[in-house]
Amino acid sequence: xxxxxxxxxxxxxxxxxxxxASVDELFADIPAKVRIGDLRIPEGRSESQVVDHLSRLAxxxxxNLTSFVGGGFYDHFIPACVxxxxxxxxxxxxxxxxxxxxxxxxxxxxFEYQTAICRITGMDVANASLYDGGTALYExxxxxxxITGRKKIVLDSGVNPIYRNxxxxxxxxxxxxFQEIEVVHGQSDRHRIAxxxxxxxxxxxxxxxxxxxxxxxxxxxxELAHAKGCLAVVSAYPISLGLLKTPGAxxxxxxxxxxQSLGLPLSFGGPYxxxxxxxxxxxxxxxxxLVGQTEDAQGRRGFxxxxxxxxxxxxxxxxxxxxxxxxxxxxxxxxxxxxxxGRQGFRELARICAQKAEYAKTRLSAIPGVKVKESAPTFNxxxxxxxxxxxxxxxxxxxxxxxxxxxxxxxxxxxxxYLLVAVTEKRSRExxxxxxxxxxxxx
Amino acid sequence: MNRLxxxxxxxxxxxxxxxxxxxxxxxxxxxxxxxxxxxxxxxLPELSELDVVRHFTNLSRKNFxxxxxMYPLGSCTMKYNPKVxxxxxxxxxxxxxxxxxxxxxxxxxxxxxxxxxxxxxxRLLSEIVGMDAxxxxxxxxxxxELTGMMLIAAYHRDxxxxxxxxIIPDSAHGTNPSxxxxxxxxxxxxxxxxxxxxxFAKYEAALDDEVAALMMTCPNxxxxxxxxxxxxxxxxxxxxxxxxxxxxxLNALLGRCRxxxxxxxxxxxxxHKTFATPHGGGGPGSxxxxxxxxxxxFLPTSIVIKRNDGTYALEYEREKxxxxxxxxxxxxxxxLRAYAYMLLLGREGLRRVSDNxxxxxxxxxxxxxxxxxxxxxxxxxxxxxxxxARQSLKGVHAIDLAKALVERGIHPPTVYFPLVVKxxxxxxxxxxxxxxxxxxxxxxxxxxxxLADKDPGQFxxxxxxxxxxxxxxxxxxxxxxxxx
Numbered sequence: 032x033x034x035x036x037x038x039x040x041x042x043x044x045x046x047x048x049x050x051x052a053s054v055d056e057l058f059a060d061i062p063a064k065v066r067i068g069d070l071r072i073p074e075g076r077s078e079s080q081v082v083d084h085l086s087r088l089a090x091x092x093x094x095n096l097t098s099f100v101g102g103g104f105y106d107h108f109i110p111a112c113v114x115x116x117x118x119x120x121x122x123x124x125x126x127x128x129x130x131x132x133x134x135x136x137x138x139x140x141x142f143e144y145q146t147a148i149c150r151i152t153g154m155d156v157a158n159a160s161l162y163d164g165g166t167a168l169y170e171x172x173x174x175x176x177x178i179t180g181r182k183k184i185v186l187d188s189g190v191n192p193i194y195r196n197x198x199x200x201x202x203x204x205x206x207x208x209f210q211e212i213e214v215v216h217g218q219s220d221r222h223r224i225a226x227x228x229x230x231x232x233x234x235x236x237x238x239x240x241x242x243x244x245x246x247x248x249x250x251x252x253x254e255l256a257h258a259k260g261c262l263a264v265v266s267a268y269p270i271s272l273g274l275l276k277t278p279g280a281x282x283x284x285x286x287x288x289x290x291q292s293l294g295l296p297l298s299f300g301g302p303y304x305x306x307x308x309x310x311x312x313x314x315x316x317x318x319x320x321l322v323g324q325t326e327d328a329q330g331r332r333g334f335x336x337x338x339x340x341x342x343x344x345x346x347x348x349x350x351x352x353x354x355x356x357x358x359x360x361x362x363x364x365x366x367x368x369x370x371x372x373g374r375q376g377f378r379e380l381a382r383i384c385a386q387k388a389e390y391a392k393t394r395l396s397a398i399p400g401v402k403v404k405e406s407a408p409t410f411n412x413x414x415x416x417x418x419x420x421x422x423x424x425x426x427x428x429x430x431x432x433x434x435x436x437x438x439x440x441x442x443x444x445x446x447x448x449y450l451l452v453a454v455t456e457k458r459s460r461e462x463x464x465x466x467x468x469x470x471x472x473x474x
Numbered sequence: 475m476n477r478l479x480x481x482x483x484x485x486x487x488x489x490x491x492x493x494x495x496x497x498x499x500x501x502x503x504x505x506x507x508x509x510x511x512x513x514x515x516x517x518l519p520e521l522s523e524l525d526v527v528r529h530f531t532n533l534s535r536k537n538f539x540x541x542x543x544m545y546p547l548g549s550c551t552m553k554y555n556p557k558v559x560x561x562x563x564x565x566x567x568x569x570x571x572x573x574x575x576x577x578x579x580x581x582x583x584x585x586x587x588x589x590x591x592x593x594x595x596x597r598l599l600s601e602i603v604g605m606d607a608x609x610x611x612x613x614x615x616x617x618x619e620l621t622g623m624m625l626i627a628a629y630h631r632d633x634x635x636x637x638x639x640x641i642i643p644d645s646a647h648g649t650n651p652s653x654x655x656x657x658x659x660x661x662x663x664x665x666x667x668x669x670x671x672x673x674f675a676k677y678e679a680a681l682d683d684e685v686a687a688l689m690m691t692c693p694n695x696x697x698x699x700x701x702x703x704x705x706x707x708x709x710x711x712x713x714x715x716x717x718x719x720x721x722x723x724l725n726a727l728l729g730r731c732r733x734x735x736x737x738x739x740x741x742x743x744x745x746h747k748t749f750a751t752p753h754g755g756g757g758p759g760s761x762x763x764x765x766x767x768x769x770x771x772f773l774p775t776s777i778v779i780k781r782n783d784g785t786y787a788l789e790y791e792r793e794k795x796x797x798x799x800x801x802x803x804x805x806x807x808x809x810l811r812a813y814a815y816m817l818l819l820g821r822e823g824l825r826r827v828s829d830n831x832x833x834x835x836x837x838x839x840x841x842x843x844x845x846x847x848x849x850x851x852x853x854x855x856x857x858x859x860x861x862x863a864r865q866s867l868k869g870v871h872a873i874d875l876a877k878a879l880v881e882r883g884i885h886p887p888t889v890y891f892p893l894v895v896k897x898x899x900x901x902x903x904x905x906x907x908x909x910x911x912x913x914x915x916x917x918x919x920x921x922x923x924x925l926a927d928k929d930p931g932q933f934x935x936x937x938x939x940x941x942x943x944x945x946x947x948x949x950x951x952x953x954x955x956x957x958x
Contacts, residue, residue, distance in 0.1 A: 032823065032826050033818060033823065034750075034819075034905075035827070035905050036907070037833070037908070037909065042830075042833065045834070048840050048841060049837060049840045054832070056853075057853055058730050060698070060701050060853065061699060061727075061730060061731050062701075062703070065704070066730060067730065069821055070602055070729050070821045070824060070825070072601050072816070072820060072821050072824075073817075075819050075821070075822060075823040076817050076820065078558050078818065082561070082562065084817065085814060086562075088567075088587035088590055089566070090567050092584060092587040092588055093583075094567050100572050100578075102574050104573060110491075112489075112523055112526060116526075116527065116531065118560070119530070120539055120541040120555075121534035121542060122534050122537065123555075123755070124539040124541045124542075124552075124555055125537045125538060125754075126545070126552060126753045126755070126885075127756035128755065129888075130877075131942075132877065132880050132937050132940040132943065132944065132945070133537070133538040133880045133937075134538065134755075135533075135536040135941045136536035136537035137537055137756070139533055142478070143958070146480060146957035150516045150517050156956045156957065159756070162613035162614065162758075165798075166613070166617075166800075193798065193801045196797060197797075197798045199797060200624075200797030203627075203797070204627045204658030246510050248509055248510050272512065275511060276510055277512050280512065280513070289801075296569040297570060299571040299572075299573050299585070299806040299807075300573030300801060300804070300806050301573075301613065301758070301801075301802060302613070302760075302805040302806075302807050311954070320756065321956060323951070323954065325947065325950035325955075327942045328943055331942050331943070333476070333942035335945050335950045337950040338954075342648075343649050344647075344649075344891070347648045347651040347661075348651035348655040348661040352656070353619065353649050353652035353655075354616055354617075356613075356616065356746065356757040356759035356761075357614075358758045359755040359757050360754030360757065361757070363755065366479075367526065367530055370519055371489045371490055371523065371526055372489075372518065373487075373488055373519060374516065374520050376488060376489070377516055378515055383493065383495055385504055385506070386502060386504065389503070389504055389505065393502055408505050408507060409506075423579070425578050426578070429578065429584070430580075434575060437577075438578070438579075460499055
């Protein structure tokens with residue numbers, strides 16, 4: 032039997048040691064009337080059959096599209112060493128490092144990951160990971176509620192609509208109120224945000240670049256928030272931090288984001304990586320696991336899970352969060368990826384993405400009838416206004432071999448003609464050129 | 475010797491090899507004003523690719539893992555993770571698939587293979603646990619619990635029920651009360667009775683019309699099947715309270731009984747336990763939630779449907795759905811591995827999983843109970859819970875036994891959980907360990923029991939052969955050093 036080593040002889044020896052005649056006796060506590068004979072599922076298949084079947088299914092997904100789809104999830108190149116190193120089963124077949132002496136590999140990697148996240152975001156302390164960018168943002172919102180004792184959240188509409196939907200879902204049983212503020216001219220609306228922030232507000236939640244691609248410096252908004260005793264939460268796209276002002280430099284209190292871009296495959300939506308970082312003063316209110324440095328009796332440096340009194344296995348219903356399994360292996364991938372990029376590569380990658388996007392913007396907006404929507408500067412993603420419904424344009428471009436972008440009409444009223452286009456370092460000048468020709472051809 | 479990667483950095487060294495910009499691309503002027511730029515460089519390490527590779531290869535050697543060590547960590551089901559599932563998850567046709575593709579007009583047809591995997595996994599899980607439908611979106615067990623609690627809240631709200639409480643046995647995982655609280659419920663804890671089951675009389679007394687649900691793990695965290703489960707369910711249902719099944723211990727029941735038949739209304743399954751996906755050093759996991767028909771309208775958005783023509787599609791508009799609990803369709807890469815595992819094992823294989831998991835745990839229990847206190851002396855299911863109470867009289871605590879096992883190259887059982895057993899040692903061998911390996915573990919445990927009797931002072935220095943010795947956890951909490 033695959034993966035089960037017990038032989039008939041093993042089983043009879045073990046049954047004898049236990050003092051029962053059959054395995055069935057071991058299940059005697061299950062009431063007779065609910066015992067089942069057989070599951071109504073197919074018989075097992077050989078390894079080669081399963082590989083064949085799933086390879087066929089994999090091939091039935093279309094793979095040869097040139098993609099300009101982003102929306103918070105990006106087609107970046109993954110260096111081979113990320114896959115190779117993260118495939119070491121000493122990493123991936125270990126559990127949460129509860130026994131530190133037997134888990135220094137994982138613990139040191141998480142400590143280094145925490146360091147890397149702090150360095151790219153400009154923050155003091157990062158946790159060991161959360162599920163994804165959306166749940167990380169929800170955890171940040173609740174963390175702000177705990178810190179301030181207030182129940183209102185001001186939410187910029189430039190925050191990924193998927194994340195906003197998640198925030199509403201998670202807080203539906205909790206007394207948390209949201210006030211959304213529309214983006215104007217591609218950036219956050221200072222005046223309306225200033226009006227919305229009050230003594231009941233726990234936090235303002237912002238995203239940089241925003242969902243439309245607009246880049247911003249939230250320093251002034253953070254200052255407004257702090258003046259009212261509110262926290263500023265910024266969801267950031269990590270690759271952009273190679274060039275753009277960090278949330279830390281903007282004096283944000285909590286930073287979250289989706290770490291998929293840091294060496295994780297798109298993999299149809301997961302597993303992904305939610306990162307979270309904050310200021311030292313808030314560390315005890317932060318959810319998730321945290322690795323700290325310490326030493327053994329001989330003074331040798333080592334790493335342990337720490338401040339566990341925040342967590343569910345100690346605090347139960349009073350814990351900061353219910354999270355247990357996190358995304359440790361994804362955090363390891365992010366760390367390896369950032370180590371491979373290094374100080375110079377991190378900046379250079381951001382610059383390549385920005386340059387290519389700017390080039391694409393120039394090419395695409397030169398097409399008659401196509402305009403760049405907003406006046407805000409952009410990083411690697413931008414919004415185009417088409418002379419037709421963007422959904423139709425995308426559908427027609429799929430036939431020509433392009434995933435043209437994400438039509439904003441799906442999430443924003445009155446934006447049926449707008450298309451969100453993302454460009455990563457993987458898109459060549461030729462691909463951008465062919466895309467521009469194809470778009471022109473279908474209009 | 476344990477230098478951090480940042481401490482290996484040499485200014486000017488590089489591993490990255492990024493594409494170069496074409497002159498026409500480089501020539502376009504970036505229109506980002508200066509004030510939007512960061513004014514420092516992120517201090518990431520500067521290394522060659524070999525430096526990076528050596529660093530992480532050496533780090534990996536400092537881990538115990540299922541592939542390298544016996545890992546009988548109770549409640550975590552550290553079974554072998556078949557290699558073929560890793561190979562399948564890496565197939566380009568799955569790994570490179572953008573999750574927004576099926577949301578584009580005409581895009582659904584581009585992802586039929588992936589949607590089929592989701593749909594078929596839901597169908598298999600539904601049959602295995604006896605539910606009517608599944609959502610694969612929760613990213614972990616605790617995430618599944620929270621989703622389940624939100625479904626239960628939505629169900630009661632829809633019926634106009636005013637229910638505020640969730641009953642949870644004191645033997646439950648900490649995630650249970652935490653998840654219930656986050657979903658807005660008040661937690662009512664019910665003690666464990668003398669035989670290790672929930673104290674039935676106290677449960678009955680706690681059950682009133684304000685109880686929305688009872689959260690149970692079955693077998694419970696003592697590794698014992700709740701003998702009264704049918705009566706427990708009947709009483710709850712009379713009050714329109716729902717039964718939630720924490721699937722952490724499902725590895726005991728495959729092909730023997732189904733939570734749905736036991737009376738459970740909502741179930742989460744840990745794919746990273748029962749269905750052999752790797753634990754990843756703490757994640758990613760996957761915690762799909764299954765429900766009975768009356769809860770189907772509330773399932774999270776989106777939902778995979780199979781059309782009459784055999785094609786698959788995503789449905790977003792469901793009036794009563796609790797909404798978005800994940801950005802997309804769940805931890806697809808993990809779901810894919812679990813799907814492959816179910817196909818590999820099939821009907822017979824899954825039943826043998828539980829048969830052998832339960833056999834192995836009972837063998838451990840039988841062989842060790844002479845030397846270690848067994849607080850609930852009855853047949854166990856897939857794990858057995860001992861106490862180091864006898865050894866602790868000599869000053870050797872559960873943690874000391876754990877460190878001694880580390881020194882012997884064996885990952886320790888779960889210690890100090892469940893909380894209802896003092897000095898708990900929770901052993902879950904799983905079905906993938908051989909009798910020889912278990913015998914070796916048993917011999918070590920018996921030797922350690924001898925050592926605790928004869929020379930208990932020896933334990934304090936253990937482990938002596940690991941990269942570091944016992945670490946000062948108080949110092950870590952006091953120093954609060956979380957980064958380089």
